[in-house]
Amino acid sequence: MYVAVMGYGTVGSGVVEVLTKNHDSIVKKSLHDDIAVKYILDCRDFSAHLDSKKFIKDFNTILEDPEIDVVVETMGGIDPAFDFSLACLKKGKSVVTSNKELVAAKGLELLNAARENNANFLFEASVGGGIPIIRPISQCLAANEIEEICGILNGTTNFILSKMIKDNLSFDQSLKLAQENGYAEKDPTDDIDGHDAARKICILASLCFGNHVYPEHVYTEGITNITLADIDYASSFGSVIKLIAVAKKCSGGKIYTIVSPAIVNNASQLSGVDDVFNAVLVKGNATGDVVFYGKGAGKMPTASAVVADVIDCSNHLIHRKDFGWDASSENYVTDYLDAVLSLYVRARAKDPVKALNSLHKTFDCATVLTRKNAPADEIAFVTPAACERDLLEKIRGIDEIEILSTIRVSEC
Amino acid sequence: MYVAVMGYGTVGSGVVEVLTKNHDSIVKKSLHDDIAVKYILDCRDFSAHLDSKKFIKDFNTILEDPEIDVVVETMGGIDPAFDFSLACLKKGKSVVTSNKELVAAKGLELLNAARENNANFLFEASVGGGIPIIRPISQCLAANEIEEICGILNGTTNFILSKMIKDNLSFDQSLKLAQENGYAEKDPTDDIDGHDAARKICILASLCFGNHVYPEHVYTEGITNITLADIDYASSFGSVIKLIAVAKKCSGGKIYTIVSPAIVNNASQLSGVDDVFNAVLVKGNATGDVVFYGKGAGKMPTASAVVADVIDCSNHLIHRKDFGWDASSENYVTDYLDAVLSLYVRARAKDPVKALNSLHKTFDCATVLTRKNAPADEIAFVTPAACERDLLEKIRGIDEIEILSTIRVSEC
Numbered sequence: 001m002y003v004a005v006m007g008y009g010t011v012g013s014g015v016v017e018v019l020t021k022n023h024d025s026i027v028k029k030s031l032h033d034d035i036a037v038k039y040i041l042d043c044r045d046f047s048a049h050l051d052s053k054k055f056i057k058d059f060n061t062i063l064e065d066p067e068i069d070v071v072v073e074t075m076g077g078i079d080p081a082f083d084f085s086l087a088c089l090k091k092g093k094s095v096v097t098s099n100k101e102l103v104a105a106k107g108l109e110l111l112n113a114a115r116e117n118n119a120n121f122l123f124e125a126s127v128g129g130g131i132p133i134i135r136p137i138s139q140c141l142a143a144n145e146i147e148e149i150c151g152i153l154n155g156t157t158n159f160i161l162s163k164m165i166k167d168n169l170s171f172d173q174s175l176k177l178a179q180e181n182g183y184a185e186k187d188p189t190d191d192i193d194g195h196d197a198a199r200k201i202c203i204l205a206s207l208c209f210g211n212h213v214y215p216e217h218v219y220t221e222g223i224t225n226i227t228l229a230d231i232d233y234a235s236s237f238g239s240v241i242k243l244i245a246v247a248k249k250c251s252g253g254k255i256y257t258i259v260s261p262a263i264v265n266n267a268s269q270l271s272g273v274d275d276v277f278n279a280v281l282v283k284g285n286a287t288g289d290v291v292f293y294g295k296g297a298g299k300m301p302t303a304s305a306v307v308a309d310v311i312d313c314s315n316h317l318i319h320r321k322d323f324g325w326d327a328s329s330e331n332y333v334t335d336y337l338d339a340v341l342s343l344y345v346r347a348r349a350k351d352p353v354k355a356l357n358s359l360h361k362t363f364d365c366a367t368v369l370t371r372k373n374a375p376a377d378e379i380a381f382v383t384p385a386a387c388e389r390d391l392l393e394k395i396r397g398i399d400e401i402e403i404l405s406t407i408r409v410s411e412c
Numbered sequence: 413m414y415v416a417v418m419g420y421g422t423v424g425s426g427v428v429e430v431l432t433k434n435h436d437s438i439v440k441k442s443l444h445d446d447i448a449v450k451y452i453l454d455c456r457d458f459s460a461h462l463d464s465k466k467f468i469k470d471f472n473t474i475l476e477d478p479e480i481d482v483v484v485e486t487m488g489g490i491d492p493a494f495d496f497s498l499a500c501l502k503k504g505k506s507v508v509t510s511n512k513e514l515v516a517a518k519g520l521e522l523l524n525a526a527r528e529n530n531a532n533f534l535f536e537a538s539v540g541g542g543i544p545i546i547r548p549i550s551q552c553l554a555a556n557e558i559e560e561i562c563g564i565l566n567g568t569t570n571f572i573l574s575k576m577i578k579d580n581l582s583f584d585q586s587l588k589l590a591q592e593n594g595y596a597e598k599d600p601t602d603d604i605d606g607h608d609a610a611r612k613i614c615i616l617a618s619l620c621f622g623n624h625v626y627p628e629h630v631y632t633e634g635i636t637n638i639t640l641a642d643i644d645y646a647s648s649f650g651s652v653i654k655l656i657a658v659a660k661k662c663s664g665g666k667i668y669t670i671v672s673p674a675i676v677n678n679a680s681q682l683s684g685v686d687d688v689f690n691a692v693l694v695k696g697n698a699t700g701d702v703v704f705y706g707k708g709a710g711k712m713p714t715a716s717a718v719v720a721d722v723i724d725c726s727n728h729l730i731h732r733k734d735f736g737w738d739a740s741s742e743n744y745v746t747d748y749l750d751a752v753l754s755l756y757v758r759a760r761a762k763d764p765v766k767a768l769n770s771l772h773k774t775f776d777c778a779t780v781l782t783r784k785n786a787p788a789d790e791i792a793f794v795t796p797a798a799c800e801r802d803l804l805e806k807i808r809g810i811d812e813i814e815i816l817s818t819i820r821v822s823e824c
Contacts, residue, residue, distance in 0.1 A: 018555050018698050028622075029554045124552060130699030132544075132552030140536060140544030142441045143430050143719030210440075269705065272684055286430050286716030287542030290706035293681065294699065304698035307555030 007075030008042040014303025030314040073097040089113040096309040098125035104199035108212040111324035122309035130301025131294035144284030146208040150246040153200040155276035156191035193222035205247035211328035219336040221260035232371040262410035337389035342409040347401035355400035419487030420454040426715025442726040485509040501525040508721040510537035516611035520624040523736035534721035542713025543706035556696030558620040562658040565612040567688035568603035569655040605634035617659035623740035631748040633672035644783040674822035749801040754821040759813035767812035
């Protein structure tokens with residue numbers, strides 16, 4: 001069986017490397033006598049590369065070659081990845097991708113094209129790098145009605161928060177360290193603002209609940225406003241701060257989904273997930289809590305997930321895997337402000353005693369937090385659980401305080 | 413598609429319950445218009461049961477009914493589960509089982525029968541209850557050469573050890589508590605002596621490394637000799653004691669596998685796995701460390717794993733899943749005493765100063781441990797890493813000590 005790889009960047013070159021390095025055991029697991037890379041599509045010059053003969057610049061070479069059964073898309077971005085993938089599927093070629101942006105924005109269209117043309121569109125590598133998540137959810141947990149999925153889906157932000165928590169570094173210092181270690185890009189916006197995690201929770205939510213969720217419908221908050229003061233207060237509350245992505249079933253067939261920093265209790269399986277590691281917690285109605293944990297990124301883990309999909313395609317060239325989700329109706333995603341939760345609040349109060357009095361008049365049972373060396377005019381507390389909109393209104397109604405930060409308390 | 417369930421115990425009744433409760437979403441995930449239970453085989457009387465018409469006592473009813481495509485085996489034990497399963501496979505019916513004893517002892521024969529008769533033999537529920545493990549290993553990590561697999565595979569012993577560690581209860585008290593909570597059977601031998609974990613590591617090792625490993629070849633030690641003194645010393649060493657099952661590739665195509673209590677460093681992902689939870693850590697050459705975590709037993713988790721296999725069968729009735737392992741040569745499993753590791757030792761010494769002198773003459777860099785309220789004649793230490801056989805010889809050669817316990821130090 002012949003494979004074409006589109007995009008010879010970090011993941012694409014890793015795919016070629018894994019297919020070469022583990023060639024024999026991979027072929028053994030497939031139904032074919034051989035699995036080989038025939039073309040590598042990349043606009044850059046690889047004439048000095050050992051495999052230079054495989055490099056091509058014209059996508060049509062792949063599209064028009066009937067020997068190519070599986071196309072690996074590791075270009076990233078939507079354009080031209082979407083057009084190329086769609087064209088391949090329409091020709092009945094299976095497509096395997098690690099491109100979360102593509103799956104989150106165009107998954108439904110590509111899955112439909114795969115279905116109509118009896119091809120496979122697989123994307124295990126798009127969430128959680130090398131951690132098996134997509135297939136376990138779609139197959140192993142198939143007997144479950146999944147009620148909720150939440151997780152730490154972005155390694156960069158988890159590394160930064162871990163450094164803040166463990167080494168007392170500031171956000172800026174931690175970000176710099178992440179960049180020096182190659183864990184954050186020069187322009188880290190996509191990661192630190194939560195967009196990368198939002199794309200991944202879209203993919204997971206679409207898969208778990210059966211209807212496409214688009215990134216623009218996921219309320220997304222990043223970690224740039226998290227301070228060491230918040231981390232200290234969380235610690236006094238027996239918790240850590242993590243960037244958590246959640247998708248949960250609501251009444252009326254709707255779902256709640258959000259990406260935001262959250263106060264995670266130390267008893268949660270997610271609290272101990274540090275550095276660049278990712279973890280996904282799936283709550284099924286039969287299986288209970290199941291957690292998948294591992295490195296969520298990196299060349300070889302991600303490449304190995306892509307290759308696992310290539311093997312799966314090779315075993316399903318004729319009998320396509322039925323896999324995917326449907327379109328979603330308008331307002332499928334609920335307004336995040338409707339959700340019931342507790343909020344952590346840090347605020348400035350000229351007269352803390354008066355402020356706490358007001359606080360206790362507003363909430364029957366708010367938990368007041370303390371930390372070492374807090375300024376005299378700082379207070380922090382956790383509200384009881386209620387609708388977020390109401391909580392915010394009540395908090396903003398406390399005249400004696402100036403709100404510095406609010407962070408959701410996670411139920412994971 | 414029609415299913416027959418053999419054995420209406422905890423798991424079998426759970427399977428029927430999951431198939432009923434989540435019927436619509438299950439059918440949606442299959443390629444069939446319906447999935448229904450036609451027969452339930454059980455020798456007991458269920459004439460008063462709501463579904464009494466489905467209960468049968470004669471296995472041949474299932475075997476001879478061409479409408480039955482998938483047979484669920486949840487009887488437990490080898491006899492008659494093996495004969496029944498083999499007969500079904502020979503008729504081309506797929507078999508799904510949760511029976512680890514059957515898979516560990518007869519997996520190779522049943523997989524071969526499945527292959528020869530174009531049927532599926534699936535057993536996701538045999539390891540880790542509802543935690544997806546078998547399929548992620550065989551499919552998602554297919555692009556990896558797996559180097560090692562280790563885990564906490566038995567919930568009963570993990571519950572007992574957790575109670576000893578956290579609540580300072582003795583082994584006997586913890587076992588009693590486990591029995592009262594329904595986590596341990598009246599006769600707990602299979603669990604506390606490590607046999608249950610040994611069966612599971614056989615299945616995982618067979619799958620990961622491609623050749624059948626039989627329980628009788630796995631050196632197995634239970635937890636009955638673990639004392640609170642050992643737990644305290646482990647704690648002073650920054651570790652906890654867990655019943656760990658390991659299988660690891662060795663040179664010459666052989667494998668090392670063992671089930672025994674082990675000193676697990678607090679930095680390990682396995683150290684925080686408490687109570688009845690299980691976790692499996694898989695080390696792939698491309699993906700790095702991946703951990704699967706969840707409840708390793710229980711009616712509904714296990715039943716949901718069985719049903720996921722039923723769904724998978726329903727989608728592969730014609731195109732069989734190729735899945736399994738080969739026979740193993742003699743001496744495929746190495747002598748466990750050849751492995752290189754460190755040992756924790758607790759001993760009695762009439763003259764501790766003299767004993768420690770001897771110890772330091774024997775080992776260049778043994779780590780001496782302390783604990784509160786230790787008897788004056790007790791010493792404990794951790795040896796440097798060396799071949800277990802040599803270590804034992806050296807320790808036994810220290811005349812000044814009487815060995816009370818030795819526990820392996822885990823590398824997981």
